[in-house]
Structure formats: structure tokens, C-alpha cells
Amino acid sequence: xxxxxxxxxxxxxxxxxxxxxxxxxxxxxxxxxxxxxxxxxxxxxxxxxxxxxxxxxxxxxxxxxxxxxxxxxxxxxxxxxxxxxxxxxxxxxxxxxxxxxxxxxxxxxxxxxxxxxxxxxxxxxxxxxxxxxxxxxxxxxxxxxxxxxxxxxxxxxxxxxxxxxxxxxxxxxxxxxxxxxxxxxxxxxxxxxxxxxxxxxxxxxxxxxxxxxxxxxxxxxxxxxxxxxxxxxxxxxxxxxxxxxxxxxxxxxxxxxxxxxxxxxxxxxxxxxxxxxxxxxxxxxxxxxxxxxxxxxxxxxxxxxxxxxxxxxxxxxxxxxxxxxxxxxxxxxxxxxxxxx
Amino acid sequence: xxxxxxxxxxxxxxxxxxxxxxxxxxxxxxxxxxxxxxxxxxxxxxxxxxxxxxxxxxxxxxxxxxxxxxxxxxxxxxxxxxxxxxxxxxxxxxxxxxxxxxxxxxxxxxxxxxxxxxxxxxxxxxxxxxxxxxxxxxxxxxxxxxxxxxxxxxxxxxxxxxxxxxxxxxxxxxxxxxxxxxxxxxxxxxxxxxxxxxxxxxxxxxxxxxxxxxxxxxxxxxxxxxxxxxxxxxxxxxxxxxxxxxxxxxxxxxxxxxxxxxxxxxxxxxxxxxxxxxxxxxxxxxxxxxxxxxxxxxxxxxxxxxxxxx
Numbered sequence: 001x002x003x004x005x006x007x008x009x010x011x012x013x014x015x016x017x018x019x020x021x022x023x024x025x026x027x028x029x030x031x032x033x034x035x036x037x038x039x040x041x042x043x044x045x046x047x048x049x050x051x052x053x054x055x056x057x058x059x060x061x062x063x064x065x066x067x068x069x070x071x072x073x074x075x076x077x078x079x080x081x082x083x084x085x086x087x088x089x090x091x092x093x094x095x096x097x098x099x100x101x102x103x104x105x106x107x108x109x110x111x112x113x114x115x116x117x118x119x120x121x122x123x124x125x126x127x128x129x130x131x132x133x134x135x136x137x138x139x140x141x142x143x144x145x146x147x148x149x150x151x152x153x154x155x156x157x158x159x160x161x162x163x164x165x166x167x168x169x170x171x172x173x174x175x176x177x178x179x180x181x182x183x184x185x186x187x188x189x190x191x192x193x194x195x196x197x198x199x200x201x202x203x204x205x206x207x208x209x210x211x212x213x214x215x216x217x218x219x220x221x222x223x224x225x226x227x228x229x230x231x232x233x234x235x236x237x238x239x240x241x242x243x244x245x246x247x248x249x250x251x252x253x254x255x256x257x258x259x260x261x262x263x264x265x266x267x268x269x270x271x272x273x274x275x276x277x278x279x280x281x282x283x284x285x286x287x288x289x290x291x292x293x294x295x296x297x298x299x300x301x302x303x304x305x306x307x308x309x310x311x312x313x314x315x316x317x318x319x320x321x322x323x324x325x326x327x328x329x330x331x332x333x334x335x336x337x338x339x340x341x
Numbered sequence: 342x343x344x345x346x347x348x349x350x351x352x353x354x355x356x357x358x359x360x361x362x363x364x365x366x367x368x369x370x371x372x373x374x375x376x377x378x379x380x381x382x383x384x385x386x387x388x389x390x391x392x393x394x395x396x397x398x399x400x401x402x403x404x405x406x407x408x409x410x411x412x413x414x415x416x417x418x419x420x421x422x423x424x425x426x427x428x429x430x431x432x433x434x435x436x437x438x439x440x441x442x443x444x445x446x447x448x449x450x451x452x453x454x455x456x457x458x459x460x461x462x463x464x465x466x467x468x469x470x471x472x473x474x475x476x477x478x479x480x481x482x483x484x485x486x487x488x489x490x491x492x493x494x495x496x497x498x499x500x501x502x503x504x505x506x507x508x509x510x511x512x513x514x515x516x517x518x519x520x521x522x523x524x525x526x527x528x529x530x531x532x533x534x535x536x537x538x539x540x541x542x543x544x545x546x547x548x549x550x551x552x553x554x555x556x557x558x559x560x561x562x563x564x565x566x567x568x569x570x571x572x573x574x575x576x577x578x579x580x581x582x583x584x585x586x587x588x589x590x591x592x593x594x595x596x597x598x599x600x601x602x603x604x605x606x607x608x609x610x611x612x613x614x615x616x617x618x619x620x621x622x623x624x625x626x627x628x629x630x631x632x633x634x635x636x637x638x639x640x641x642x643x644x645x646x647x648x649x650x651x
Contacts, residue, residue: 043467061480062478062479063476064478064479064480069479090471133362157553158561178429181627184627184628205394211621211624211626211627212627212628213621213627214627214630214631215627217467217576218576219570219572219576219577220387220566220569220574220577223570224617224618225621227380227384227619228377228380228617228621228622229620229621231371231372231374231377231380231622232369232371232374232621232622232623234371248572249570252570252572254496271481272480272481272570273481274481276483320489321589
């Protein structure tokens, strides 16, 4: 009884094989943009002057958000004749991101564009990279304590302020609004909420912010909390989400309760279901970070760094408002911005 | 009848739930409105379905940490099939089947290879959510046919459909645990596995089945959630294992096995759901809600244990 039949282990292992095969096929099919491991094809002789430099984008983890970032990174790399690669840590965790950077140091890449998962925790490894002669910049998420040469990304407080300005305008200066925020400890979200509240206080002092609702970055929590918030504040006139999951979750609730379009809803980020909400009118607008631009400017900054040019400390890539009028073509617009360069 | 109810082991925890409901209702009348109770009951039903499956595993002294990611996997499979044009009923069956495969792997490794449930299901938690991420790259599937939505968005006799699903599953689970040999043996394994084995209980076969039940319930919850949102979300179920385990333990289940009941799980799930909704309604600051939830959970269990000792 205490011994398992000797056939069980092979059977279990065998049953896992098809899954592995599926995973492998899927990886082959995935476009180059999604390649998650650094290819070693041209990494043999980095030091040679004739070889184009290799720049690597290090994300926080696999996420659709990074796809346009990497597209911009690749497009700029193609234009300037440099090599672009991408590494995705398995999880959004500091030790895994540190490990990814250490591996890149060992491979002697020429530059790293990093979406920092942490600040203080990355100081040492970024210093190591610099010592090894690798140029490190941050994009999307900064690491201000580190020696990273520049930060290219959204200024979250400004973005929040812009969003607040737009909401104040659409609310015609009055009404009651609840803010949805995915996690109350995320610095970038706190900055957005802060900027958003500042704009309302300044431009629409009669608008009352009734609550900052913690949606925990989770679709089902956001749904439940939206339902409860609508019960708690029957006279609510607007909802604004500073994180990605809030707007689509709230849109689903409003649609089910027949309140779509009656309660003004908007939020950050262009998830697929948010865009569908904009098309059907349940979401008034979304604020899109210029991810393609972040990737493109990262390559330019890394080239400048390698050439020894000074870099600005921060580049605010700004935001784009997506509403019914430009929902169909905004992504192409963002890319066109750089097509002629 | 009332006396029988009071004698039941769940009476203290039921009292806690009633106190909670009365207190929140007194503070904010809106909480007891029909429309809010409708929404809360639906919110609770999903966690309760997962927790019912988790109960079976906890009863034998095990734990299943992978229920949340199995939910996501089953929902994704069902959602993907519907996107391809597979009729919803078939997609539901195949989605549950995908979840059951994961449950079978859990069960086989735990019952036959004799690896600790904590490790096996922790591995499965990562594996199943990783498969979802690998196949979807984190994108939701929004091409869900409108005909599927009523499974979660519709109602029958005034109650949301997911609540009916929960009640049906709970009734079956209760009968299985209280009237069948399988149920008695599950409790027996949890109380004393050696003794159960010595008296001829097929311990391995039962353990295997228990992890299948947990995975089956989780899969069903994950698929009904797809109907709830009209989309399959890649991050569905994150952290739900803890809510499910908490619901079972609040409801009187012992993590060392052998104790726990279906009514207890339902009450536990209700307590969790009522606090989460109630705190928003009585306008407690979001910044303090999490702390209060922690206090209420522990208080409820203290009340329960005090009554049992007394």
C-alpha cells in the first residue's frame, strides 16, 4: 500500500509530454516579438567593432502591455541597424529580474532597457552592469536610486492630472465620483490617483470623490467592489479607474445593471475589453501610455549612451486619450509618429 | 427543528454570520435591499463552489493550493472553445475535463507517488497558471457568445443561477459526505489514516478522487465566472485558494483533517462575502478594509472554537 505501483510515475510523466509539446509548438508559432529567451546566435563576439551592438529589453514579466513596447524597440533597432532582444522574467519578482540582468552581464550585451520591478533592490546589479561596461536605462518603470542612465516613460502624476482634467470636463464640474485603484501600495497608481485628485480639486471643486476603491488588480474583485460601490452610493455619477482592470470590470457591471452610458466611466490602459467598452459606449475613454514610443526612444537612448552622449534624466513619453473617434486607429497613429523618422 | 439547528456544530458560526448581517444592515439599510442581497449572494456563490471542493481535500487532511489556477485554466479552455464556435454546453464539458486532468495529476502524485499535497498542489498552482499565461500571453478571451451569459447573469425564481448551482452542488456534497461509504471513509482517513488503512479503506483511491472533486468544483466555478464577465480573464482565480481554504476553516473544518461540513463551508463563504461587501457599503475606507477582514475572520473562528469547548 505504501509503495506506489512502478508503472505510475512513467505514466504520469508520459501524460505530461503532450503538454510540453504544445508549449514548445506554441513558442515556435509565436512571433519574434514574443520570443522570451535571448538568442545566442550573434552573441559570440560582441567586442568586435564590426558587429552591431546588442540591446536587450528586460520586462517585469510576460504581459501584453510589453508587446507594443518591444515592437517600438524592434522597429527602432531595424532603423538604426542594431540588434534587439527581449527577456521576460517568469514572474514579477525582484530576484528573477536580478537574475535576468546577471545573465545578460555574463553574455556581455551592449545595453539593457529595463522596466524596473523595484528600486533599491536593483541598485547593486545595475552598478555591476555598469562596471562591466553595459549601458543600462529604465523605461516604463523607473529605478531612481540606481545608476541607470535615464528613465523613459509615463510621468504618472501628470498622466493622472490629464485624466482628471478630462473627467472634470466631461462631468461638467459636478457630480460624485469613485476612483478604482488596483492595489493601494503601488507607487505608480498612487501617483496617478494623486494627480487625478489634484486636477479635480483645481478644475472641478464641486465634484466629490466619494471613495478610492481597492480593486487589488483583479478583475473579479473589481467587479464585486464596483457592485458594492454602486449600492453604497446610489447617486454616483462617475467611475474612474487608475489601473487597467477597473474600467472593463466596471463596464461589465454597468452593462448588466442597465447603467451603461448613464454613469460616466473611464480609466487607464487599453485592454481589449476596455476598447470594446469604448466601441459600445459603456466606457467614455481610456488613457493609453505611449508604449511604442517608450521602446523606440529606449533604442535611441542606448545608442546615445554607447556613443558617449549625455542623456536627459527623465523623458516623459506622455499619454494619449482614446475615445470613440480614434479607437479604431490609435495604435497605428502611435506607430506612424515614428515611421518617418 | 430550531433546537436541532442550535445543537449543530455550525450554530456558533451561523450566529456570527447573523450578527454580522444585522450589524451591517443596521449601519447601512441598503445592505439588506433585495438588489444588494442578489449581488452579494452571486459573489459568494463562486467562492462557495470552489470551497466545497476544497472541503473534500481538507477533510482527508490534505490541502489544494491549485484550485485558483485550475479555475483559470478551465475557464480559458471553455472560453477558447466557444471562441472557435464550439457550442457552450460542449465547451463547458471540455473545460471541466481540462480541469479534471489537472486534478488527476494532483491526485496521482499525492495518492500514488505519495508526495506532500502542499508541494504537489503548489507546483500545480504554478503549472496551470503558467499554461494559461503561455497559451494566452495574458490576453483575455472576449469572444464569448451572448447565449452563454445567462449561466451567470440570469436568474431563476429570484435567485441568481450561480447560487442555484452552488445550492445543488452543496446538496450533493452534503449527501455524499453524510450518507455514503465514500464520505465516511474520507472522514476516517482525515481522523486517522493508519487506522483507516488497517480497516481496509482504499486510501489511495479515495485520495485520488478527492483531488478530482476539488478540481472539478474549481473548474465549474471558473467556467461560470466566464459567463459572469462575458470574458475569460487570464488572471482569474489568483488568491482564490486562500479564500476557499478560509471559508472551509471559518466554517469549522480542521486543517489536520477529519472535521468539517458542507453547511459550515457555506456559512464560512457567506461570512467572507458579507464582510467584503458590507465594508464597502458602510463606507469603511479602502485603506482599512483588509485589516478589518483579518480581524473578523479570526474573531469568527475564535467564537466557533469557544463554543465547541464550552
